[in-house]
Amino acid sequence: MIIFADTSAIGSAYLGDEALGRWISDVIFDGPDPVVISELTDVEFASLLVRAKSDGRIIASEMAECLAAYKEHTADDGPIGVVPITHDSFSRAQQFVLQVSIRTLDALHLATAQLLADTNDDSVVVLTLDHRQAVAAQALGLTLYDGPAK
DSSP: OEEEEOHHHHHHHHHOOSTTHHHHHHHHHHSSSOEEEETTHHHHHHHHHHHHHHTTSSOHHHHHHHHHHHHHHTSTTSSEEEEOOOHHHHHHHHHHHHHSOOOHHHHHHHHHHHHHHHTOSSOEEEEOOOHHHHHHHHHTTOEEOOOTTO
């Protein structure tokens, strides 16, 4: 099984200030299954950190530490694989927005996850804390990660 983590899950793992932060961190960094993200997460994660700083959840030095850790973890030899967004990802995302109620960036994440599943022998499951994205993923036939948090 391959776990496709979205930005909400990644953010929770790094910030650790949400109810499931520790559990998600364990899944991503200590679990037996490989974890991948879309390269779109690079931008969304930076945005998430800026919002957390603006909301007073973290300070500038913590933001820098999170970004440095993220870069290390998503490097070629890091524990988080990064799946590129391809032209096929955009085409599939366009199909998704025509099929279900889904936001543009969520459609890109889920399209990337589904294309990964289409080209891989292992099953791909989606790990998200975003309820709207989870509903859309299920409507599109993707499987949600069903771990201890359920």
